[in-house]
Amino acid sequence: METTRRHEPDIDIEAVRLLVSISELRSFKSAAERHRMTVSNVSNRIRKLESDFGAQVLRRTTRTLELTPLGHRLVGLGESIAHELAVAEGELARIGSQFGGTLTVSVTDELMTWLAPLILQVAQDNPRLRVSLISDSQAGTQTDIRVKRVSKSSTRGTPISMVICQSMGAAIAPGTYSAADLLALPICALGHTTAALAIDLNTARSRVQVEVTPCFMTTDIEVLLQAVEHGVGLGLIPELVFRSSASRSRFRLLLTDHRMELSTDAYDVVVSDREHSKAVVRHVSSMLEQQLKATRPA
Known part of the structure; x- marks a missing residue:
């Protein structure tokens, strides 16, 4: 009996970074300003992220934003990536400042x-x-x-x-x-x-x-x-x-x-x-x- 493997979505790292900012700032508008994007572009990237995973990452009402379990996992992943990038950038800066x-x-x-x-x-x-x-x-x-x-x-x-x-x-x-x-x-x-x-x-x-x-x-x-x-x-x-x-x-x-x-x-x-x-x-x-x-x- 043949089985079909589920297609694993390619993670949009930039969309995950947007989600981290939305979680921190509790606002699409503030996240858009931080990343120098329009609010509509931010919304489109988040919707695309949800489409890729087939599940919501945010529960939105007129007054609140709440992460779903998937959203929490992606925010944790995004924070880890941000930390590793900061460490890597610091190491690159240190190497670049060394004398040769x-x-x-x-x-x-x-x-x-x-x-x-x-x-x-x-x-x-x-x-x-x-x-x-x-x-x-x-x-x-x-x-x-x-x-x-x-x-x-x-x-x-x-x-x-x-x-x-x-x-x-x-x-x-x-x-x-x-x-x-x-x-x-x-x-x-x-x-x-x-x-x-x-x-x-x-x-x-x-x-x-x-x-x-x-x-x-x-x-x-x-x-x-x-x-x-x-x-x-x-x-x-x-x-x-x-x-x-x-x-x-x-x-x-x-x-x-x-x-x-x-x-x-x-x-x-x-x-x-x-x-x-x-x-x-x-x-x-x-x-x-x-x-x-x-x-x-x-």
Whole structure:
């Protein structure tokens, strides 16, 4: 015995959206205004929807509009579709706002540990963007953004605020309370040469400049902190590099009443002329500038 399959109606999604609006606004006229249609067109689309399903979706009187069971089901479907469309539109907008292409950023070795997480976050937020972070010593002419060391007298130069830290288990020699006394102890420096470093120590009352010669230098903050922890000396580290380290809880800051600033080192964010018009370059260079400015002594 042959059976005939019932024809499933093609759902008019726009008509369902009209039905959702009618249900919300309780008015054909208001729904028509929302969708920029005439009332007669709205009525025709609803009648066609009812014809497709062979059942009413609305019970209409001169004063009220009431959804039928079929109408309730279609309104629920329409609301789900509207939600999914909103999610899809939001995702498309997010993808459209992401940066694409390539970006090459060079930074000095002493700032690599600090700035690398920020650049990595830019790459994670923009999957279509290929980011390359290289050492300033390896940078060529094709660098888009360069964080470079400049003269402290430069109007754009940003001095780096420093901290001195010590292992929790280490002991300070009795009586060494002054900045000069502490800086006379062995110093482990992050990312600087072993040449003498001139450091300005700023307090509320005075500004003292001292010179220290590091006995140990590395561009890896974990190596430096391990050296400090094992008693090689005190750690001299850019403030935000130290504060961003996951291992900082093993150490305590010394000279908490002082703000230290390297006299010979200041930094600037330089944007290549060939890439200056790119939105991604402007965006990332602005982020880097904000990070550098955040290190200024208060």
